[in-house]
Amino acid sequence: MRVVTAAEMREIDRQAIQEYGIPGIVLMENAGLQVIRIIQRIFPQVADKVFTILVGKGNNGGDGLVIARHLYNLGAQVKVLLMADPEEFQGDAKVNLTVWQRMGQPVYQVNQVNGINIVKVALLNTDLVIDALYGTGFRGTVNEKVARVINLVNTSPVAVLAVDIPSGLEADTGKAQGPCMKAEHTVTFGLPKLGLVLEPGASIAGTLHVVDISLPKDLIENKNISRQLLTRQLISQWFKPRKQDSHKGSYGHVFIVAGSRNMSGAARMTARGALRSGAGLVTLGVPKSIQPLVAATLDEAMTSGLPETEAGTLAVTAVEPVLEACAAANVLALGPGLSTHPETVEFVRNLLTRLTIPVVLDADALNALAGDTAVLEGLQVPVIMTPHPGEMARLVGLTSPEVQERRLELASAAGKKWQSVVLLKGAKTIIASPAGEIGINPTGNPGMSTGGSGDVLTGLITGLLAQGFTPFQAAAAGAYLHGSAGDLAAQELSQASTLAGDIVNYLSAAFKEIES
Known part of the structure; x- marks a missing residue:
């Protein structure tokens, strides 16, 4: 609409x-x-x-x-x-x-x-x-x-x-x-x-x-009006019925690079969001010291231990094994829980210049670009960025209140400048494409302001992208379904007690609403 x-x-x-x-x-x-x-x-x-x-x-x-x-x-x-x-x-x-x-x-x-x-x-x-x-x-x-x-x-x-x-x-x-x-x-x-x-x-x-x-x-x-309010009818048009002879390879392979010694939960929540998206395969790459922990709590995902620093964050030497894993995947999610350790920041920036598959950037992958986003302008792969107002502020050199005052304007300008789909989180999340298309998401509630919620969204978007959605569709549908799941969770559990894991659990009901 x-x-x-x-x-x-x-x-x-x-x-x-x-x-x-x-x-x-x-x-x-x-x-x-x-x-x-x-x-x-x-x-x-x-x-x-x-x-x-x-x-x-x-x-x-x-x-x-x-x-x-x-x-x-x-x-x-x-x-x-x-x-x-x-x-x-x-x-x-x-x-x-x-x-x-x-x-x-x-x-x-x-x-x-x-x-x-x-x-x-x-x-x-x-x-x-x-x-x-x-x-x-x-x-x-x-x-x-x-x-x-x-x-x-x-x-x-x-x-x-x-x-x-x-x-x-x-x-x-x-x-x-x-x-x-x-x-x-x-x-x-x-x-x-x-x-x-x-x-x-x-x-x-x-x-x-x-x-x-x-x-x-x-x-x-009128298609000359570029702004759209996301609706169930619009989102449902992007989903195609699954063929009877399909298999796990039919629905994409997501590779997630996330987590650090003190933030293994972010990695797990991202993987759970991707699994609930309908992606056929999900592999989670984490610092090798926490790989046994995440493997023990993710039955449906594969895991990979990557080179790490003494602080338990990804080392710059992780670039090569990540690129090898990307060769077998369709889409990469990068950022949740990585930390801003200097060597991990270097890892992120080096990796981005060599990517050959689409990437969803969130959290510390965005923080690694704060103050110098020039690397984005040279990428040859589709990019989705999912900043919250604070991350957006660091990327564009403003304060969070200034970002909130100019949400639509800044998201639109960033999408064009960085040739990326930019999803600016917050009440009425805004999705902006490089071509100027704008989506405004009506779903979601304050109960979703809880740790791990954004990680679930990153995994969900990445999974949709792996299944063949365009970058704009993946970001828009992900935001809508994520918010809808949060609304369903809040109706049942209350806003105050909704957790990120509850949002994951209600994604099935949100998908069912789309299918119906």
Whole structure:
């Protein structure tokens, strides 16, 4: 599903109206009807409910007036609160205001001196507030009167449904520069807006419902829009049924180079993620002193002991045996738990220049490149990089907060500069390809912020890549399935007690959802 900026959505609306001939008031009517359908899911019996609708003077307010009319016709009690004088309404919004008034229904002007008291009284007896104040064209901060209304609603116990986007939220950034309506549900039209799928906007919007308002399919599926929200439908298209005569060699051979004396767990979690990915064969290469330990805890994977330093980390002499192992594998995963021992850093950098198979770089493989990423620009193999914000900060010379402020921009720029697929972890993980394709992952939860979770993701992505997924598909599908497994684990076990091993264990259920 494509993700759009406010300008891109305006252009789609313009083309639908001017080039396809769909009247704007028809789109407004369809938008209102779709919101009604969502409300009926929330309240199966609408007739005995009370709704307060906050209406602005623009098209978003027009949508709210359509909603008011249909709720009234369904037998609900509806209070329409205007944030502008009726004379200020224009176009389709004016038409719908006129219809509402000709139905003999009152409007209350909240923009007047005693307007805040009207809101206070309305909230005393309301089942749902419908926010139709500002649409996707909003920028900056709301005015003082609107701010008072928003703050009053946010501090009340009444749930909020936002029409298209919560008022006060910027559609392109997902940021609120001032007071912003906090919604339990947001019903957005045609396509999700960027600010609704990036944090903090995604949390502000609550449950996001993307609804069809009869925009032409060609406009909605415009491939010139490079951003996509990852969905189960999209991910499932990349999985092919397994042939009856297939064997373990049909699904790729993953070689993982990971671990050190004090971080054998990272190596094991990466291997477990790869095994659960469906890869046919998984071999784990670790410092030779910990090889017996990891072999004893991984029944399904093969293991290999590699030359090590006195500190129990990989030695630079491990390059040759790793290259020999890569000759029998399809994909390499490099980095989890390696440490930043100087000789291990040298090993990583030397190995990368000689690789002939695709590689997934994570953790200490990324740390080995901090301050000097030039080696990436000369690689002749596909590369997937999976940094968390701290690792990304070290790679690009910024702080973690600066990375978090510019997640989409930095991931996209890094993918193009390093000619790699860059997966920037975090809430709403971003996947960026060298060609400019962007994936935004909606799955996952704070319970996945636990040691080993990223190692599982690395193994999962590597396993998918070994099975023939493109680098972008492997990273995107891996992120989606990893987050979905985390969500399933949290539902059963709680967020607080979810462990990385639980994510591995729930990957089977996540795959089953994709298959179904």
